[in-house]
Amino acid sequence: MYKIPRRTILNKLKNYHFKEPGLPPASTVEEENSFSECIQHMSDFGFPLDEFYLRVIVRSYLNLIGRQVKIFKRNLPGHEWLLGFMKRHPELSVRFAANIKRTRAAINEQTLRDFVRNLGEIVKDVPQRIFGTLMNQI
Template sequence: MSRTYKRRPDARLCGSNSLQNLEAALAEIKSSRINLHSTAEKYGIDKMKLSCLMNNKHQKKPGGQTVLTNEEEIALVQNLLRASSWGFPSTEYDIRLLIKCYLDQQGKKVKSFQHNLPGKDWVKSFLNHHRCVLSVRLANNNKCCHAKVSPEARLIQGT
């Protein structure tokens, strides 16, 4: 089972300001109507956050950075869906090996993975992140010849 992380009560709130407030504050500063300190007080935004936004610093998201980009994750999900539609569903271990092979081919070394192999928690989090598209199911061991139904049998069954 994947771990559930809880925010510490004393942790700082990243991204607690609305996007409209930030844009309005930046527009006021750029038009040089008000200085940085009074703009931060007016909109209730931390002045260091405004300063970083003005100077284009700290562009990454707060917290740990992801191993795969959004485009890579979307491509992986599409490939997993395509393989399952062909009759080859993937297990969690298959996904781990697929990520390891991809990282090795790209020449990426991820320090948090042993030998570039993601852990079980990483796969659980990945599946949880894409739960609207991917799901874990227990499949029966049916052979293809048993799974195929002829058109005559469909007529008899009424489907």
């Protein structure tokens, strides 16, 4: 009735087709979780990342560890990868950054030192290669 070959049905019944459809992910679950945590920490400290910078950070990380992903042009993840990443990490969201007043944006040396010290404490559990890549981009 549906013109499905008999062999296809038998293979499905014998569970020969156990792989998920589509391409395998470009990074491991641990790497993606580290990216997600890093994005959240950066946002908590007032440095939200937009979509482009997230893609650049992932490219820098891939280049740093020497991994070439063939489906990425020049090892830069595309918009489709970003959509999948956001779907796999629903705790992240895309928002527009609001401007802040000059008095709130005013910063002195001690505030900056405290920020760097606090950031070091928070990201001590993030793998060094990801944090180092992120800090090189800033």
